[in-house]
Amino acid sequence: MEMPTPNPDILGRKAQIVEKLGQILPRDAVISDPAETRAYECDALTAYRCPPLAAVLPATTQEVAAVLKLCHAEGVPVVPRGAGTSLAGGAMPTADAIILGVARMNEVLETDYDNRFIRVQTGRTNLSVSGAVEEQDFFYAPDPSSQLACAIAGNIAMNSGGAHCLKYGVTTNNLMGVTMVMMDGEVVEIGGAHLDAGGLDLLGVICGSEGQLGVVTEATLRILRKPEGARPVLMGFDSNEVAGQCVSDIIKSGILPVAIEFMDRPCIRATEAFAGAGYPDCEALLIVEVEGSDQEIDAQLGRIVGIAKTHNPVELRESASADESARIWLGRKSAFGAMGQINDYMCLDGTIPVSQLPHVLRRIGEMSKEYGLDVGNVFHAGDGNMHPLILFDANKPGDLEKCEAFGADILRLCVEVGGCLTGEHGVGIEKRDLMVDQYDPADLDIQMAIKDVFDPKWLLNAAKVFPLAVSDARRMASQ
Amino acid sequence: MRPKSEAELAALVASAAGPVRICGGGTRAIGASVDGQLLSVEGLNGVTLYEPGALTIVAQAGTPVAEIDAVLAAEGQRLAFEPMDHCGLLGTDGRSTIGGVVAANVSGPRRIQVGACRDSLLGVRFVDGAGRVLKNGGRVMKNVTGYDLVKLMAGSWGTLGVLTEVSLKVQAIPEAVGCVLLRRLEDRAAVAAMSAALGSPYDVSGAAHAPVGVDGSPVTMIRIEGLESSVTYRSEKLKALLAATGAEISVERSAESVAAGWQWVRDVALMQADGGDVWKVSVKPSDAPDLVAQIQRAHPESKVLYDWGGGLIWVQCPEGSDLRGFDFNGHATLVRASQDTRKRVTTFQPEPKPLAEISKGLRDKFDPRGILNAGLMG
Numbered sequence: 001m002e003m004p005t006p007n008p009d010i011l012g013r014k015a016q017i018v019e020k021l022g023q024i025l026p027r028d029a030v031i032s033d034p035a036e037t038r039a040y041e042c043d044a045l046t047a048y049r050c051p052p053l054a055a056v057l058p059a060t061t062q063e064v065a066a067v068l069k070l071c072h073a074e075g076v077p078v079v080p081r082g083a084g085t086s087l088a089g090g091a092m093p094t095a096d097a098i099i100l101g102v103a104r105m106n107e108v109l110e111t112d113y114d115n116r117f118i119r120v121q122t123g124r125t126n127l128s129v130s131g132a133v134e135e136q137d138f139f140y141a142p143d144p145s146s147q148l149a150c151a152i153a154g155n156i157a158m159n160s161g162g163a164h165c166l167k168y169g170v171t172t173n174n175l176m177g178v179t180m181v182m183m184d185g186e187v188v189e190i191g192g193a194h195l196d197a198g199g200l201d202l203l204g205v206i207c208g209s210e211g212q213l214g215v216v217t218e219a220t221l222r223i224l225r226k227p228e229g230a231r232p233v234l235m236g237f238d239s240n241e242v243a244g245q246c247v248s249d250i251i252k253s254g255i256l257p258v259a260i261e262f263m264d265r266p267c268i269r270a271t272e273a274f275a276g277a278g279y280p281d282c283e284a285l286l287i288v289e290v291e292g293s294d295q296e297i298d299a300q301l302g303r304i305v306g307i308a309k310t311h312n313p314v315e316l317r318e319s320a321s322a323d324e325s326a327r328i329w330l331g332r333k334s335a336f337g338a339m340g341q342i343n344d345y346m347c348l349d350g351t352i353p354v355s356q357l358p359h360v361l362r363r364i365g366e367m368s369k370e371y372g373l374d375v376g377n378v379f380h381a382g383d384g385n386m387h388p389l390i391l392f393d394a395n396k397p398g399d400l401e402k403c404e405a406f407g408a409d410i411l412r413l414c415v416e417v418g419g420c421l422t423g424e425h426g427v428g429i430e431k432r433d434l435m436v437d438q439y440d441p442a443d444l445d446i447q448m449a450i451k452d453v454f455d456p457k458w459l460l461n462a463a464k465v466f467p468l469a470v471s472d473a474r475r476m477a478s479q
Numbered sequence: 480m481r482p483k484s485e486a487e488l489a490a491l492v493a494s495a496a497g498p499v500r501i502c503g504g505g506t507r508a509i510g511a512s513v514d515g516q517l518l519s520v521e522g523l524n525g526v527t528l529y530e531p532g533a534l535t536i537v538a539q540a541g542t543p544v545a546e547i548d549a550v551l552a553a554e555g556q557r558l559a560f561e562p563m564d565h566c567g568l569l570g571t572d573g574r575s576t577i578g579g580v581v582a583a584n585v586s587g588p589r590r591i592q593v594g595a596c597r598d599s600l601l602g603v604r605f606v607d608g609a610g611r612v613l614k615n616g617g618r619v620m621k622n623v624t625g626y627d628l629v630k631l632m633a634g635s636w637g638t639l640g641v642l643t644e645v646s647l648k649v650q651a652i653p654e655a656v657g658c659v660l661l662r663r664l665e666d667r668a669a670v671a672a673m674s675a676a677l678g679s680p681y682d683v684s685g686a687a688h689a690p691v692g693v694d695g696s697p698v699t700m701i702r703i704e705g706l707e708s709s710v711t712y713r714s715e716k717l718k719a720l721l722a723a724t725g726a727e728i729s730v731e732r733s734a735e736s737v738a739a740g741w742q743w744v745r746d747v748a749l750m751q752a753d754g755g756d757v758w759k760v761s762v763k764p765s766d767a768p769d770l771v772a773q774i775q776r777a778h779p780e781s782k783v784l785y786d787w788g789g790g791l792i793w794v795q796c797p798e799g800s801d802l803r804g805f806d807f808n809g810h811a812t813l814v815r816a817s818q819d820t821r822k823r824v825t826t827f828q829p830e831p832k833p834l835a836e837i838s839k840g841l842r843d844k845f846d847p848r849g850i851l852n853a854g855l856m857g
Contacts, residue, residue: 114674115763115790137680159623170621172630173598188833193763195790196584196595198810198828199856200639200838204597204630208623228680248532254555254651255706296709303706351619354533383620384533423621431624438624442611446845447626453840465625 001048006096024066031055040099045089052093059104061217069185080211082154085146088428122153138223141168159208161424166382167258172207177220183455211461213454227291236282236315243284244357246311260382261287267376274338277331280315335378343391350414351385351423371406385423427465483522485643493610501637503579506571510826537646540578559650561587567751578642584634587745588685597633599648605640608846618646637852639845653704657714658737661699661726666768669699670789681713686788687744750795756816762809764789770807
């Protein structure tokens with residue numbers, strides 16, 4: 001993966017820069033020993049690594065502001081980092097950059113059940129936001145599968161989704177306000193406990209900007225009361241087309257499940273071998289979950305099962321208990337682990353119009369044969385967010401490159417059928433060079449013009465999102 | 480200027496010699512009147528794509544909302560965010576267009592359950608101030624490919640670009656609806672009741688309070704939508720939950736009556752007949768009764784309507800009053816006023832300096848000549 005050449009002037013000034021950081025932060029908040037900076041050399045996209053110049057772990061918004069002000073004055077690039085779980089390389093540094101980690105900022109600042117929001121520091125993990133309101137039976141809706149580890153800071157940067165966003169939306173739909181530090185150290189407040197902050201929707205553009213516009217240190221998040229209950233139904237079909245048609249019919253029927261998950265045969269077989277959830281051996285499997293009281297769930301599942309039956313399912317299993325629900329979800333939740341057991345894998349998240357599911361799955365199958373690499377599909381079918389898992393052998397020369405080329409072809413296919421490159425993981429470095437397949441030069445230019453406004457010197461996470469050749473002039477101008 | 484295509488519109492903007500005043504259906508005339516040559520988007524008309532099974536519709540910006548409603552209704556679907564019709568409140572005529580709805584980020588009572596217009600918006604095409612045709616987002620439910628200009632364009636009132644096409648997420652029309660009505664609660668108790676309902680597991684899709692309802696007495700309305708059996712179950716549960724308020728509680732189950740009641744809220748019918756200024760104030764719901772008390776002490780003749788569980792307050796007050804002088808956190812938008820007042824009082828809540836600078840920076844990038852609805856947002 002091509003990254004900009006580190007600025008030799010900054011590399012040469014490492015000692016002075018570290019010393020200045022040490023003057024504004026507690027001693028243990030500045031990490032510069034090469035043995036320790038290695039911990040920050042990559043995120044969950046582990047194929048690419050580069051230790052940063054140094055890493056800092058501020059504990060307050062004021063400390064973040066002091067770090068950014070210093071880096072701005074010194075012209076040092078900064079790469080913000082939440083928990084480092086990005087699958088797209090969003091938190092990967094360059095050798096001349098400071099990693100700014102928010103992990104020490106994990107406090108709950110305010111919980112308000114009457115007005116249904118929580119205000120947290122953004123180093124807090126996604127799951128522990130829900131944990132903080134669980135005693136009152138509330139929860140925070142976006143639930144990326146890394147929710148045990150991932151931080152709200154990263155969720156905001158990538159506009160993370162999850163399995164339940166069909167009903168509850170993604171991060172941007174649940175974010176009410178932020179405290180953000182600009183690259184020059186200025187602290188701004190946007191939105192808050194009230195809805196729809198006046199003026200231009202800056203909150204909307206900050207969410208999903210991949211840490212390129214500012215460092216969000218505090219967030220006001222919408223919390224919701226938990227439903228009375230939730231139960232899934234599992235259905236198996238003997239073709240992807242039929243399963244796809246069933247998804248579309250359920251959606252059209254007027255019932256809005258909280259989740260519709262899809263697995264294809266390679267994935268079903270892998271998870272069966274791994275977790276033994278008792279899934280049928282069929283071409284395609286759907287897990288549809290609905291919420292409500294017991295009777296409401298029965299009524300909704302009754303309708304859904306009725307629709308499924310018109311498509312001749314090979315298996316139809318309604319959960320009647322918490323135990324059965326857990327067994328239905330077991331395979332789906334262990335799918336990534338199961339695929340990882342077989343080989344290394346690359347996970348994509350291109351999104352397509354639901355109507356294109358059968359066509360796209362067929363083409364992925366054909367391409368899998370052409371490339372000679374196996375692929376399993378497990379994804380959020382209700383919203384068309386695919387997750388092809390391409391298997392490859394990282395130790396076999398050329399396999400990673402082949403896998404990346406295959407992945408790029410799948411993403412181009414997603415764009416071609418009216419979809420997009422990434423539904424919830426973000427562009428990062430991984431899909432940077434494919435942006436030209438989705439957007440015309442002018443479309444990219446106006447996005448970069450937004451960064452010009454927030455970060456005129458292009459110091460924040462600058463080598464991400466846009467193809468290097470496209471952002472080159474802007475990044476160079478700042479040096 | 481009344482272009483018939485996006486390309487024609489782009490050429491007109493590129494060659495515009497001076498300011499341009501953008502107009503959809505002309506139903507949302509708010510703010511100080513903008514100078515410039517009229518640019519009507521009504522010629523860009525029609526639904527370009529509709530996939531009921533994917534819950535998505537794509538339409539040209541000048542398509543009347545009524546037409547979109549009809550197309551969706553034929554498949555048992557609707558726009559989830561329930562945009563209001565401003566004609567009654569502002570005394571305008573004409574047909575509201577989907578581009579106008581998006582440009583103003585117009586969201587009705589269901590805002591509290593499904594989000595604002597911007598939350599249903601999946602993609603946009605627009606022409607910027609230099610006449611460039613640009614696009615962002617698409618027609619899929621989840622999309623984090625690059626920056627989210629879709630949200631930015633919603634509610635930008637044409638100051639960043641002229642919308643030419645929008646794609647929206649839609650929802651199925653539920654088979655049943657019900658409304659729990661609580662009578663004669665004072666404001667504070669009503670907001671507390673709405674909070675309790677919204678904090679319940681019963682998936683409330685509307686919560687409004689009129690201190691002076693249609694019959695002259697206070698009424699609090701809590702809406703539930705879904706399967707027939709669900710609406711019955713949830714309305715009974717809500718009745719039990721809210722019994723502690725001491726209010727007289729009934730449940731309205733006639734779909735027509737419920738629809739009429741919520742249209743009354745959505746279109747702010749209470750404030751349509753008489754004169755005076757109309758403000759829309761967004762606050763933390765529990766702060767709302769205090770602010771209303773402050774306003775009514777200063778202007779005893781003012782009228783109010785609470786929507787969004789108290790988070791949105793509509794206020795009708797004497798001409799020329801500036802609500803921003805009261806002590807509250809949130810923001811106030813001047814929706815209806817005389818031209819004279821509008822020249823004196825800004826339409827939108829002034830932003831803190833750093834945000835105002837960012838907004839200006841963005842407008843300068845999108846519209847370097849400052850010709851699109853110049854001055855409307857600052």
